[in-house]
Amino acid sequence: MKSLSIDFASGHIFGEAVQRAEKRLFELANVFEDEEARARMDQDQIVYTVELFLAVPEGTEGGLFWGSTTIQPGRVGNEYFMTKGHFHAIRNRAEYYATTSGMGALLLMEPLGETRAEPMRPGSLHYIPADTAHRVANTGNEPLTFLACWPSDAGHDYKTIERDGFQARMVEIDAKPQLVQRKS
Ligand code: PAN
Numbered sequence: 001m002k003s004l005s006i007d008f009a010s011g012h013i014f015g016e017a018v019q020r021a022e023k024r025l026f027e028l029a030n031v032f033e034d035e036e037a038r039a040r041m042d043q044d045q046i047v048y049t050v051e052l053f054l055a056v057p058e059g060t061e062g063g064l065f066w067g068s069t070t071i072q073p074g075r076v077g078n079e080y081f082m083t084k085g086h087f088h089a090i091r092n093r094a095e096y097y098a099t100t101s102g103m104g105a106l107l108l109m110e111p112l113g114e115t116r117a118e119p120m121r122p123g124s125l126h127y128i129p130a131d132t133a134h135r136v137a138n139t140g141n142e143p144l145t146f147l148a149c150w151p152s153d154a155g156h157d158y159k160t161i162e163r164d165g166f167q168a169r170m171v172e173i174d175a176k177p178q179l180v181q182r183k184s
């Protein structure tokens with residue numbers, strides 16, 4: 001196998017085969033509650049970066065993928081910068097997240113919408129069960145980096161979240177991160 005390495009201090013992964021993708025504000029329309037606030041911000045601003053090692057072709061049964069995500073500190077209105085979030089396309093595929101630096105919250109949503117948050121801090125390890133949508137918010141003042149490992153056939157269903165959103169959002173209230181449930 002070609003060289004592949006992790007710097008555990010920073011959480012970044014390195015190697016010829018590592019792919020990199022950036023998500024900028026213009027790609028996150030309608031992700032945050034305050035869409036007008038997002039539209040007024042610098043659209044080229046990077047919200048998060050993903051480093052990916054796909055050991056086998058996507059969709060292969062029985063393999064594992066490895067990733068590292070860094071979310072910049074920031075907010076859209078009072079809502080923290082966060083990932084788009086997704087269910088896995090094959091719903092019964094689980095995943096691990098492990099935080100290397102920064103502070104954040106892992107939002108976990110069950111199929112009927114029940115949403116909880118697990119605090120993320122350096123060293124925290126998170127098991128994302130099957131059938132659970134997942135999204136991470138950076139609730140701190142520095143970049144938040146976490147590692148991820150998931151099955152190579154899991155796939156990503158972003159459409160369900162684009163349509164329905166999460167039932168709860170991580171927002172800053174009285175200078176503190178709080179999980180606010182949607183009024184239904
Ligand atoms: C992660 C995520 C990564 C970016 O590798 O894909 O953190 O978040 P979004 O995919 O929601 O934009 C993962 O959960 N893979 O399955």
Ligand code: ZN
Nearest residue numbers: 088095134150
């Ligand atoms: Zn995932």
